[in-house]
Amino acid sequence: MPAFSIVIPTLNEVDNIDPLMRDIFASFDDPEDIEVVVVDDQSSDGTPERVEAWSGTHPVRLIRRQGTPDLSGAVLDGVQAAQGQWVAVMDADGSHPAAALPKLLLPLQADEVDITVGSRRVEGGQTLNWPWHRHLTSSVASLLAWPFTEVRDPMAGFFASSRKRLLGLQSGTAGYKILLELLVQAGDEARVREVPITFADRQRGQSKLGLAQQATYLRRLMHLGGGRVSLATAGKFALVGLTGMVVDLLIFYLLISADARVGSAHIGSFVATLTNFILNYRWTFSGDAQLPTSLATRYLRFLVVAVLALMLRGGVLVLLVETLQMPAMLAIFPAIVITAGVNYLGSAFYVFASTASGVIPRVRWHLAAIGLLVYMVILRLFYMGQVEMIPDEMYYYVFSQRLSLSYLDHPPLVAWLVKLGTLLFGESAFGIRAMLLPLTAMLVWYVYRYGATMLGRTAGLMCVLALASLPVFFASGLLMTPDTPMLVAWAAALYYFKRGLIDDQTWAFWRLGVAMGFGLLAKYSIVLLAPAAFLFMLLDPGARRWFFKPQPYFAALIAALIFSPVLIWNYQNEWASFVFQGTTRMTESPQISVHWLFIWALIMLSPVVALAGFYLLGPASRALMPDDELDPEAERRRRFMLIMTVVPLSVFFVHGLLSVTKFHWTIPPWMALLPLIMMALIANSLRSMPILGRFHRGLVRSWPPVLMIMMLLWGVFMHAYTLGLPGFRYNDFGAGWQGWSEMAEAVTDIADEIEATTGRAPIIVGMNRWGNAAQLYYYSPERLRDRITSRHVNGMSGSMWEFWFEMPDNPRQQPVLLVKETPKQIAEPWLDDAFVGLGPLQTKALERNGHPIRVLHYRIAEGLRPEQVRLPDQRPPE
Numbered sequence: 001m002p003a004f005s006i007v008i009p010t011l012n013e014v015d016n017i018d019p020l021m022r023d024i025f026a027s028f029d030d031p032e033d034i035e036v037v038v039v040d041d042q043s044s045d046g047t048p049e050r051v052e053a054w055s056g057t058h059p060v061r062l063i064r065r066q067g068t069p070d071l072s073g074a075v076l077d078g079v080q081a082a083q084g085q086w087v088a089v090m091d092a093d094g095s096h097p098a099a100a101l102p103k104l105l106l107p108l109q110a111d112e113v114d115i116t117v118g119s120r121r122v123e124g125g126q127t128l129n130w131p132w133h134r135h136l137t138s139s140v141a142s143l144l145a146w147p148f149t150e151v152r153d154p155m156a157g158f159f160a161s162s163r164k165r166l167l168g169l170q171s172g173t174a175g176y177k178i179l180l181e182l183l184v185q186a187g188d189e190a191r192v193r194e195v196p197i198t199f200a201d202r203q204r205g206q207s208k209l210g211l212a213q214q215a216t217y218l219r220r221l222m223h224l225g226g227g228r229v230s231l232a233t234a235g236k237f238a239l240v241g242l243t244g245m246v247v248d249l250l251i252f253y254l255l256i257s258a259d260a261r262v263g264s265a266h267i268g269s270f271v272a273t274l275t276n277f278i279l280n281y282r283w284t285f286s287g288d289a290q291l292p293t294s295l296a297t298r299y300l301r302f303l304v305v306a307v308l309a310l311m312l313r314g315g316v317l318v319l320l321v322e323t324l325q326m327p328a329m330l331a332i333f334p335a336i337v338i339t340a341g342v343n344y345l346g347s348a349f350y351v352f353a354s355t356a357s358g359v360i361p362r363v364r365w366h367l368a369a370i371g372l373l374v375y376m377v378i379l380r381l382f383y384m385g386q387v388e389m390i391p392d393e394m395y396y397y398v399f400s401q402r403l404s405l406s407y408l409d410h411p412p413l414v415a416w417l418v419k420l421g422t423l424l425f426g427e428s429a430f431g432i433r434a435m436l437l438p439l440t441a442m443l444v445w446y447v448y449r450y451g452a453t454m455l456g457r458t459a460g461l462m463c464v465l466a467l468a469s470l471p472v473f474f475a476s477g478l479l480m481t482p483d484t485p486m487l488v489a490w491a492a493a494l495y496y497f498k499r500g501l502i503d504d505q506t507w508a509f510w511r512l513g514v515a516m517g518f519g520l521l522a523k524y525s526i527v528l529l530a531p532a533a534f535l536f537m538l539l540d541p542g543a544r545r546w547f548f549k550p551q552p553y554f555a556a557l558i559a560a561l562i563f564s565p566v567l568i569w570n571y572q573n574e575w576a577s578f579v580f581q582g583t584t585r586m587t588e589s590p591q592i593s594v595h596w597l598f599i600w601a602l603i604m605l606s607p608v609v610a611l612a613g614f615y616l617l618g619p620a621s622r623a624l625m626p627d628d629e630l631d632p633e634a635e636r637r638r639r640f641m642l643i644m645t646v647v648p649l650s651v652f653f654v655h656g657l658l659s660v661t662k663f664h665w666t667i668p669p670w671m672a673l674l675p676l677i678m679m680a681l682i683a684n685s686l687r688s689m690p691i692l693g694r695f696h697r698g699l700v701r702s703w704p705p706v707l708m709i710m711m712l713l714w715g716v717f718m719h720a721y722t723l724g725l726p727g728f729r730y731n732d733f734g735a736g737w738q739g740w741s742e743m744a745e746a747v748t749d750i751a752d753e754i755e756a757t758t759g760r761a762p763i764i765v766g767m768n769r770w771g772n773a774a775q776l777y778y779y780s781p782e783r784l785r786d787r788i789t790s791r792h793v794n795g796m797s798g799s800m801w802e803f804w805f806e807m808p809d810n811p812r813q814q815p816v817l818l819v820k821e822t823p824k825q826i827a828e829p830w831l832d833d834a835f836v837g838l839g840p841l842q843t844k845a846l847e848r849n850g851h852p853i854r855v856l857h858y859r860i861a862e863g864l865r866p867e868q869v870r871l872p873d874q875r876p877p878e
Helices: 014-026 047-055 071-081 098-109 132-148 164-168 178-186 210-223 231-257 264-286 293-325 330-353 361-383 392-399 411-425 430-435 435-457 457-469 469-476 484-502 507-522 524-539 542-550 551-572 574-586 594-606 607-616 620-624 633-655 667-679 694-720 741-758 770-777 829-831
Strands: 002-012 034-040 060-064 086-089 115-119 127-130 161-162 191-194 197-201 763-766 789-791 816-820 843-847 849-859
Touching: 002 014, 002 071, 002 098, 014 034, 014 047, 014 098, 014 191, 014 457, 034 047, 034 071, 034 164, 047 060, 060 071, 071 086, 071 164, 071 178, 086 098, 086 164, 098 115, 098 161, 098 191, 115 178, 127 210, 127 594, 132 210, 132 361, 132 430, 161 164, 164 178, 191 430, 191 551, 191 594, 197 633, 197 849, 264 293, 264 330, 293 330, 293 361, 330 361, 330 507, 361 435, 361 469, 361 694, 392 411, 411 430, 411 484, 411 507, 435 457, 435 469, 435 484, 435 633, 435 667, 457 469, 457 667, 457 694, 469 484, 469 594, 469 694, 484 507, 484 524, 484 633, 484 667, 507 524, 524 542, 524 633, 524 667, 524 843, 542 551, 542 620, 551 574, 594 607, 607 694, 620 633, 620 667, 633 763, 633 829, 741 770, 741 816, 741 843, 741 849, 763 770, 770 789
Parallel strands: 002 034, 002 086, 034 060, 115 191, 127 197, 763 789, 763 816
Antiparallel strands: 086 161, 115 161, 816 849, 843 849
């Protein structure tokens, strides 16, 4: 009996048979070790006769198939007929090098691996003489297969495995990429090796790849992912949806006609679609293939998908009605169509998912990560221009109008990003936030790459899932603050530190310098990665050699050069920014706040992720890493993740013993440990990641429901602050929860009255550190902007308004309008010493669409006392 069988499916390959057979038998020292099984799909060019000619002199057998030609069917028939214990599959067109067959088969015989792949995409592999469209088609196909396997060339038709494993493929296997089916059904336990090959385009004959084969491939991908997507289910789902849509439109029309708010109307009408569950369960997705679960659980999943779709529908309405000024009754139609698509995919992959493919849980997590990330990106696109800006964003807008090398309380990168966004998309909330889109793409890429290089593709995709769901990343993807570019730089620096210090890639260091440099332009706290890396180099024997190499110092030089604008600005301004971020921060609010280090983690990472993180700072992290004997680098990677997390957190811990610790300072260090945290939370889906105890099991069970709750909350949050929710009185289109535009309008009217009465235009003072002044600046007319400043004029400071404000020539005769949204700090009696003729506290109720939204508190003074203006270190207590 031969040890090896080579299975070759053919269809009209007569010109390729002779050279292929010669190459195959020349590749083995002993022809008795092999047999060639050719499975012909009714060739009409003489291919069978040519094969039979070889069978007379060599161990070659011909199998003639009947019926519709099918590549997978031909391969499976050949495997069934094979006599060897180990089977290789290859094409007959000459593109697969027969000389590589021993490299595929011998490792199987030696029990080193379970599957071998002739790969074009690993180091040493290549593709010759392909036109661009073939490269494009192959790349797209590989991209679609990317969530299913970590093999770099899953589209290869040249592979080998045991006959037993190949016979275990499901009977429904179809399509021209049978290797992908083998990899998915083999699961996590299979040992796979990719062998580099040179793939040459066929020289004789014609390719059989067409639209039919590509359509079959797409259907099989859906099947392998557990999704019940087909023309039949889509048609049935549409028919069921039409009945609900009629009721939906009717209720929406009646509510709009009754002057209901658009948000309330579309929520009320959407309830009609919830009645579709039974029809979809009994008819659209009926059958034994449904994922086994109770009816109550299935309906709960249905409600989750329905609410996610509803929130997305609200975003479509916000965009069409508010931004594009489309009538609500017209906008509801595309909103319903988009919502139906989300409902269908959610039903096919989540509510009524299939188990027929035997897809492993790891793949389901992969698809969930990608699907939820895409959902969140689309959701933000619809809403981000309508969710009203927070004061911080308006402050950075003022930065962008006064571009500088740096600023007192922040480095300049956020101002440059806001300026670029507003130049491209206008001075609006969307324009200010526009650069969040490329920043989010970069963050996803680096977080994925970091996780994947640490613990594999699953870890990378689970980190992406964290980006889609955790509060800290939700906020960073919606609000333009310095934290967003800093998170991108932090993730990039972690990736390049790992590639340089652990993987010994010298190219990583210059990129590390770029990442650290831009991170410092975003926020100074990223500098904490440097001492963390220094400690890792001290403790890790493999990394110590970099102390004596030029690359780390070259990286530091690059970072310093990129950071030089901040250094120049500080040199010109008596190092004001460094003083403010250093000693001033430590002394402005002396108190013990170390407990917030834990509280902020629970809030911004979610309780489950935060508890898993603290749990993994202990011995549990070692038990969850891969077996050291199989992966000698596992301990180095674990040490790296722990040190890069603990060192920055320790700095914030010490800071918390002395002063206030803010939430956005303490969260970035957790990114270093994120791959291990996320893998621990899906440990029951991975046999190689053991469950360690009752506490760990509780975290694993809690993660899926907490994940779904967070995803629902983000949609509800954005809906509430744009369209509103039933029970909210004043949240409708344009009715943001803060009411800064109404406040600016009222202040403008009061300022005009003062100017008409005194003949002098007043200075307008926002009575908090910088927020009120920034809000007024953004919403006020251009003629008022140069007169707006912050509270530094009364002795309290700590913002860039100190640098922007110019004292008038006659300050005692300069009218001043003090404004605030609360009586705090504007009603203090000591303010009489800071202003001349300070009047009493007055209030003005602000309304929007007839509903009260805010009360403006203001005072009017006849002038300033310039001697009361103090330097930052002399200001009175808050």
